Amino acid sequence: MVSKPHGGKLVRRIAAPKTRERIIGEQREYPKAEVDHGRAIDLENIAHGIYSPLKGFLTSDDFQSVLDHMRLSDDTPWTIPIVLDVEKPEFEEGDAILLYYDDLPIARMHVEEIYTYDKKEFAQKVFKTTDPNHPGVAKVYGMGKYLVGGEIELLNELPNPFAKYTLRPVETRVLFKERGWKTIVAFQTRNVPHMGHEYVQKAALTFVDGLFINPVLGKKKRGDYRDEVIIKAYEVLFKHYYPRDAATLATVRYEMRYAGPREAIHHAIMRKNFGATHFIVGRDHAGVGDYYGPYEAWDLFDEFPDLGITPMFIREAFYCKRCGGMVNAKICPHSEEFHVRISGTKLRKMIMSGEKPPEYMMRPEVYEVIRSFENPFVE
Structure with a gap:
């Protein structure tokens, strides 16, 4: 029997065509945040259910639970924090924002929480080291000061030469x-x-x-x-x-x-x-x-x-x-x-x-x- 999706249900977070068309038409009215290539890929993986049961980037309760217990706050096994970092948020909790990669609006995000975190704790608990020579640790040390949690809806996908x-x-x-x-x-x-x-x-x-x-x-x-x-x-x-x-x-x-x-x-x-x-x-x-x-x-x-x-x-x-x-x-x-x-x-x-x-x-x-x-x- 093909396995059940993690958490019991396959997540799908893709904007319906009419919704997407409306959001794209109104994109200048939304606060925006830039994401790097890795976060753009994370958005696709959330939207298509590869990261089920996640519906978006982790909020602080889930983030801390993953660090401490390797589980989401509802006790579902989850070991890697899937997070969105920003250096200085130009939006507030409760806002709907657009996430861009290379001038392409990738997703709309409903900002549930903006929170700070300890980079050394992140590195030590996930990678078992704080050595900046570790590529994962170096990535964490280069992240922005704040994390933003909330659900997403995918608007566009990155060009895929291997479709x-x-x-x-x-x-x-x-x-x-x-x-x-x-x-x-x-x-x-x-x-x-x-x-x-x-x-x-x-x-x-x-x-x-x-x-x-x-x-x-x-x-x-x-x-x-x-x-x-x-x-x-x-x-x-x-x-x-x-x-x-x-x-x-x-x-x-x-x-x-x-x-x-x-x-x-x-x-x-x-x-x-x-x-x-x-x-x-x-x-x-x-x-x-x-x-x-x-x-x-x-x-x-x-x-x-x-x-x-x-x-x-x-x-x-x-x-x-x-x-x-x-x-x-x-x-x-x-x-x-x-x-x-x-x-x-x-x-x-x-x-x-x-x-x-x-x-x-x-x-x-x-x-x-x-x-x-x-x-x-x-x-």
């Missing part, structure tokens, strides 16, 4: 139902697939009806693969190595927080809203640097028996020369001298230097896709 690959929760739920999938495992990725990824995905698929590959598109770090490279690589992998009736690919736009274990829970909630019943939790899931332990995210799931989606903990895969294939530590009896670890960093270095990875590390078709791009990496 062909974009499916919303209301669409994936129909797709899964049409395919007769009752159990669906979701896999989040922001990399091109190597053999380790394929092993983990197919190991999970063995136990469920369908596999939902859900690459994250959006802002990435220097050296990461470009969005179009990731999509093309998965396309060719699906064409040659995945059963058509048991796997599907759709993208989601989302700004990574690099919050490790907390973000792993958040990613699971997002996929629950898409309709997944299971979620693959990776090694060092949503981590960065050495701020989190390699399997720390696995432990946090024990604190959420009411999450409503089943985590799948599949250990990191490696190639064993004695076994002659991809294995993991649970099923391989051989010593480390026979193991070849498949590191994304190592693969990138090989590709950058023009070296073709061995087939036990990466499918040759995937390598050819990467090589077909003049510059496959973010600069």
Whole structure:
């Protein structure tokens, strides 16, 4: 059975056509606030129910409850604060305002609350560090002085060069139902697939009806693969190595927080809203640097028996020369001298230097896709 949306109901916060037309026509009469690209994406994810049960940005009660207890004030599991920050509000509580990104009115917001917050507390509780070298912490330290809470209505979406690959929760739920999938495992990725990824995905698929590959598109770090490279690589992998009736690919736009274990829970909630019943939790899931332990995210799931989606903990895969294939530590009896670890960093270095990875590390078709791009990496 496709999972119920988080909180019980799939949120939809999109202005009706006539309402949108009226608001756009009256836009000069509204107070306004500018949002960055990440907040514009958050608005889309709220509006389409990817962040269900949120109907807008968090008010102070929910914000503090998320920091302290990893739950909304009504006790619904929620681990990442979805907030709107401003340096100096030019509006008041009770106002309806328009949120703009790059001169485009993205949403109308009903301002319920304007409140202050402690940035160090935010950083420490969400990221487990106040180190400004952590990208998530640095983002928090650069936020405005105030947070604004309240419900939103989406007016416009950002230009989407990958609309062909974009499916919303209301669409994936129909797709899964049409395919007769009752159990669906979701896999989040922001990399091109190597053999380790394929092993983990197919190991999970063995136990469920369908596999939902859900690459994250959006802002990435220097050296990461470009969005179009990731999509093309998965396309060719699906064409040659995945059963058509048991796997599907759709993208989601989302700004990574690099919050490790907390973000792993958040990613699971997002996929629950898409309709997944299971979620693959990776090694060092949503981590960065050495701020989190390699399997720390696995432990946090024990604190959420009411999450409503089943985590799948599949250990990191490696190639064993004695076994002659991809294995993991649970099923391989051989010593480390026979193991070849498949590191994304190592693969990138090989590709950058023009070296073709061995087939036990990466499918040759995937390598050819990467090589077909003049510059496959973010600069």
